[in-house]
Amino acid sequence: MANEALAETLESYLEYKSNKSKLFSWIFTTDHKRIGLLYLVGMTVFFWVGVTLGFLMKLEMLTPGKTIVDAQTYNTFFTLHGVIMIFLFIIPGIPAVFGNFFLPIMIGAYDVAFPRLNLFSWWLYMFGGIFAVVALFLQGGPIDTGWTFYVPYSIRTTTNVILPLIGAFVLGFSSILTGLNFITTIHRLRAPGMTFFRMPLFVWALYATAWIQVVATPVVGITILLVIVERVFHVGIFDPAMGGDPLLFQHLFWIYSHPAVYIMILPAMGVVSEIIPTFARRTIFGYKAIAFSSLAIAFIGYFVWAHHMFSSGISDTSRMVFSLLTFLVAVPSGVKVFNWVATLYKGSIELRAPLLYVMMFIFLFSIGGLTGLVLGSLATDVHVTDTYFVVAHFHYVMFGGTVIIFFAALHYWLPKMFGKMYSEKVAIWAAPLIFVGFNMLYFTMFILGYKGMPRRYWSYLPEYQTLHIISTVGSWILVLGLMIMFANLIYSLFKGKPATANPWGGITLEWQVPSPPPVENFEKIPTITHGAYDYEHINWEQDGKH
Amino acid sequence: MENIENNIIEKKELHTEIVAHLAEPHQHKDAIASKMGMWLFLFTELLLFGGLFLLYMAYRLQYSQDFVIAAQDLNIVLGTTNTIFLLTSSLTMALSIAAIQRGKKVLSITLLVSTIGFALAFMVVKYFEWTAKFHHGIAPGAQELMNKPNGEIIFYGMYFSMTGLHALHVIVGAIILVFMLVFLLRNKITKYDYIKLENAGLYWHLVDLIWIFLFPLFYLIH
Numbered sequence: 189m190a191n192e193a194l195a196e197t198l199e200s201y202l203e204y205k206s207n208k209s210k211l212f213s214w215i216f217t218t219d220h221k222r223i224g225l226l227y228l229v230g231m232t233v234f235f236w237v238g239v240t241l242g243f244l245m246k247l248e249m250l251t252p253g254k255t256i257v258d259a260q261t262y263n264t265f266f267t268l269h270g271v272i273m274i275f276l277f278i279i280p281g282i283p284a285v286f287g288n289f290f291l292p293i294m295i296g297a298y299d300v301a302f303p304r305l306n307l308f309s310w311w312l313y314m315f316g317g318i319f320a321v322v323a324l325f326l327q328g329g330p331i332d333t334g335w336t337f338y339v340p341y342s343i344r345t346t347t348n349v350i351l352p353l354i355g356a357f358v359l360g361f362s363s364i365l366t367g368l369n370f371i372t373t374i375h376r377l378r379a380p381g382m383t384f385f386r387m388p389l390f391v392w393a394l395y396a397t398a399w400i401q402v403v404a405t406p407v408v409g410i411t412i413l414l415v416i417v418e419r420v421f422h423v424g425i426f427d428p429a430m431g432g433d434p435l436l437f438q439h440l441f442w443i444y445s446h447p448a449v450y451i452m453i454l455p456a457m458g459v460v461s462e463i464i465p466t467f468a469r470r471t472i473f474g475y476k477a478i479a480f481s482s483l484a485i486a487f488i489g490y491f492v493w494a495h496h497m498f499s500s501g502i503s504d505t506s507r508m509v510f511s512l513l514t515f516l517v518a519v520p521s522g523v524k525v526f527n528w529v530a531t532l533y534k535g536s537i538e539l540r541a542p543l544l545y546v547m548m549f550i551f552l553f554s555i556g557g558l559t560g561l562v563l564g565s566l567a568t569d570v571h572v573t574d575t576y577f578v579v580a581h582f583h584y585v586m587f588g589g590t591v592i593i594f595f596a597a598l599h600y601w602l603p604k605m606f607g608k609m610y611s612e613k614v615a616i617w618a619a620p621l622i623f624v625g626f627n628m629l630y631f632t633m634f635i636l637g638y639k640g641m642p643r644r645y646w647s648y649l650p651e652y653q654t655l656h657i658i659s660t661v662g663s664w665i666l667v668l669g670l671m672i673m674f675a676n677l678i679y680s681l682f683k684g685k686p687a688t689a690n691p692w693g694g695i696t697l698e699w700q701v702p703s704p705p706p707v708e709n710f711e712k713i714p715t716i717t718h719g720a721y722d723y724e725h726i727n728w729e730q731d732g733k734h
Numbered sequence: 735m736e737n738i739e740n741n742i743i744e745k746k747e748l749h750t751e752i753v754a755h756l757a758e759p760h761q762h763k764d765a766i767a768s769k770m771g772m773w774l775f776l777f778t779e780l781l782l783f784g785g786l787f788l789l790y791m792a793y794r795l796q797y798s799q800d801f802v803i804a805a806q807d808l809n810i811v812l813g814t815t816n817t818i819f820l821l822t823s824s825l826t827m828a829l830s831i832a833a834i835q836r837g838k839k840v841l842s843i844t845l846l847v848s849t850i851g852f853a854l855a856f857m858v859v860k861y862f863e864w865t866a867k868f869h870h871g872i873a874p875g876a877q878e879l880m881n882k883p884n885g886e887i888i889f890y891g892m893y894f895s896m897t898g899l900h901a902l903h904v905i906v907g908a909i910i911l912v913f914m915l916v917f918l919l920r921n922k923i924t925k926y927d928y929i930k931l932e933n934a935g936l937y938w939h940l941v942d943l944i945w946i947f948l949f950p951l952f953y954l955i956h
Binding site for chain 1: 764766767770771775777778779781782783784785786788789792793796797874875880883885887890891892894895898899
């Protein structure tokens with residue numbers, strides 16, 4: 189009996205059969221690994237909906253005036269593109285998929301602290317997503333406020349505002365519960381000997397992220413709730429007609445939504461700190477500096493929100509203070525980039541697909557970060573506010589930063605998650621397509637914005653057309669690259685060669701368990717005796733037997 | 735060094751303890767973790783109301799005169815009664831936990847039932863208070879309210895949303911307490927395992943705490 193139970197727990201988590209039916213054993217699972225995959229499936233679907241909307245928007249911008257859709261449809265496109273990409277893909281993205289899957293394994297635990305709450309979070313995520321998307325098909329038309337839901341327009345528009353708002357609220361709740369779960373897990377379930385400073389840096393990044401999720405998300409929750417209350421019951425809160433102040437909405441919205449960009453980027457930075465040591469075959473440079481810079485970003489990031497409001501009519505004093513604080517965020521971000529590059533120095537570098545995406549990230553994210561300084565300084569910001577420059581900056585940090593690293597993480601951990609290898613050759617071919625398409629699409633936007641092309645406009649003056657055409661062609665190349673990349677990964681799930689336990693030679697705990705991991709992760713909770721990247725402590729003779 | 739080793743041993747023991755509790759894969763019991771999770775959740779609740787307090791502060795500075803005038807229409811007697819109800823309910827809640835810790839099940843149940851009773855009493859008073867306001871034309875979107883100065887509209891906007899959200903929390907809290915009652919009756923909460931009741935108690939104290947701030951802000955500051 190005891191042996192049977194043991195054999196069962198050593199079974200791959202993909203094969204594990206409970207007494208539930210096949211579908212139910214997935215959608216009602218409390219296994220953190222299965223929940224990670226559930227998120228991955230949901231997110232991939234929403235991501236492609238977002239990509240399609242973005243693709244159509246760029247197609248519309250091919251010519252001045254109407255190309256494929258009318259102005260109102262264009263408004264709903266940029267709103268839904270933003271809502272779906274931000275609330276359904278980038279914010280939950282890396283923590284929900286890779287955090288759920290790898291956090292417990294990396295700290296040597298059987299599962300997260302609250303497995304049932306974890307499942308509940310996924311259900312909330314799916315319901316939130318459905319609420320946001322279903323408004324597309326209802327009478328009144330999809331929401332057209334932009335993803336920021338600024339009042340008073342969001343109170344007055346006749347489109348379906350309430351459903352997506354409820355969706356965003358529910359998604360926020362899901363995000364809070366995930367954060368709460370991760371903090372508790374990291375505090376309570378580390379394996380013996382796994383001190384805080386022996387934890388992998390991805391775990392540190394998730395820890396910092398989880399705190400932002402818990403501390404910042406409720407503020408947007410109440411803001412959204414108040415807009416709903418104001419629309420439904422006509423209570424005077426933000427509407428200037430009833431004495432309300434729309435600026436207060438903007439403050440409350442950005443008190444969350446600025447820290448939210450660190451919810452998006454910090455986990456990505458954590459993944460970078462995993463991939464670089466593995467492919468450079470050496471310990472990370474400045475472990476503590478990277479760990480603390482994550483916390484520093486989380487902390488400072490909470491005090492910079494009003495830089496989204498430089499032209500909204502706030503006082504000069506607050507503009508200067510928030511501008512200064514904004515520049516401070518560049519310091520811990522810079523610390524990270526220098527440490528990553530220093531890790532590569534004199535490393536024994538193996539340029540495989542995950543590292544290729546990381547290189548792409550460092551390049552694109554640096555451009556995004558440096559143009560962030562242009563936006564952080566008051567004089568230049570006023571010139572480019574609400575232009576394509578902002579759109580370009582945002583996509584360089586979010587797409588070039590978080591999403592590229594999401595792809596890197598997929599390539600890095602897919603063999604572990606599914607026990608299958610993808611074609612390295614195809615992966616290497618898809619990367620330059622994505623890189624070239626990305627830069628054609630978004631770099632032209634910097635120039636367009638600098639020349640004065642406003643964002644969210646459906647039509648434009650003829651002199652902007654050449655750059656718009658380059659940008660649109662770039663979007664085609666980018667989408668082609670994405671399709672090849674996803675096709676390669678999905679093909680590998682069915683026809684890929686079996687993956688060994690440690691295909692890359694990584695030394696964090698997830699590489700010490702079979703691919704795919706067994707149901708219970710570990711036969712026995714390991715005892716940790718050295719730091720996460722202490723390559724000199726590894727006996728390769730013994731470890732290289734896989 | 736010795737310290738670290740001791741620490742490791744402690745952790746190992748903890749893990750064996752956790753493993754011993756494994757009823758089925760991916761389920762374990764850890765009271766400290768439950769409490770930590772609950773406290774984190776309470777932080778988020780504070781921040782949820784924090785947004786509202788921030789708005790209240792900004793509007794109070796902008797419309798201090800109107801706020802004073804509008805506040806005089808609120809019924810201090812009903813407000814005070816409700817404050818007493820909630821404070822007493824927090825006491826009975828804490829005593830209910832203390833009782834089950836000492837293994838006195840019947841006493842614990844009695845105290846819990848009275849906590850739920852106070853919650854209901856609070857809602858009844860709230861109902862009469864709000865309907866009286868509605869009869870006087872002070873209701874969200876009502877024409878009579880709209881004719882008042884902007885500051886008063888905002889005062890009642892904040893009043894209805896803040897006390898409304900709080901009332902929602904009272905209802906949710908009462909429902910949670912009813913579940914706790916069922917757990918107590920079925921011996922799911924015992925002298926040895928009372929973390930559920932403790933966490934429910936924490937939530938209930940939060941509901942009380944928020945009212946302690948709402949009451950003076952709306953009823954007392956003139």
